[in-house]
Amino acid sequence: MAQSRKDFGKWGEEVAVRFLIEKGFTILMRNFRAERGEIDIIAREGDWIVFVEVKTGRSAAFGPPEERITPSKQRQLYKIASHFIQQNPGLEANYRFDAIIVDGSEEQHQIRHYPNAFYLL
Numbered sequence: 127m128a129q130s131r132k133d134f135g136k137w138g139e140e141v142a143v144r145f146l147i148e149k150g151f152t153i154l155m156r157n158f159r160a161e162r163g164e165i166d167i168i169a170r171e172g173d174w175i176v177f178v179e180v181k182t183g184r185s186a187a188f189g190p191p192e193e194r195i196t197p198s199k200q201r202q203l204y205k206i207a208s209h210f211i212q213q214n215p216g217l218e219a220n221y222r223f224d225a226i227i228v229d230g231s232e233e234q235h236q237i238r239h240y241p242n243a244f245y246l247l
Contacts, residue, residue, distance in 0.1 A: 138182030138228040139166055145226065145237050151176065160209040163202045167226075168210060175219040177207045179243070182228045191227045192240075200244045 143153055151169040158165045167178035179199070181191035203223060211221065225243035229236050 134184070135180075135182055137232060139180050141228045141235070141237065142167060142178065142180045142226040145239065146178070149239075155210075158206065158210055160206045161202075163206050165203060165206050165210070170219070173219055175211075175217060175221050176224050176241075177203060177210075177221070178224045178226055179203060180226050180228065184231065191229060192225065192238075195225055195243065 139156070143156070146153065146167065146169050149171075151171045153167060153169050154175070155168040156166065158168055165177050166180040167176075169176045169178060179195055181194055183191035200223070207221065207223070211217070222242050223244055225240040227238040227240075229238065
């Protein structure tokens with residue numbers, strides 16, 4: 127089992143990448159950093175560029191991992207995604223934000239995928 131929180135999070139991202147590839151996504155980039163934050167995974171699904179936030183959780187003691195994608199976190203992800211779009215003006219695509227939750231341990235876990243997890247107006 128991954129020892130540190132950071133290692134556990136990296137393991138969760140690896141699980142999410144494998145999950146997306148199995149679902150037919152193409153991984154464009156991982157850990158895109160800009161403006162004091164990062165987007166875990168940027169992928170393509172057909173005509174969509176998908177910005178993916180991955181959350182891992184070992185137990186329900188602190189609530190479901192989904193609750194850690196707060197409105198503040200969503201705004202931060204939107205700013206980072208905007209930076210990515212500005213850096214890649216030739217991408218012809220629609221954009222969306224997905225969340226992937228990896229819950230449990232390395233030995234036994236479940237994956238929840240939320241396409242269009244949130245919208246910013």
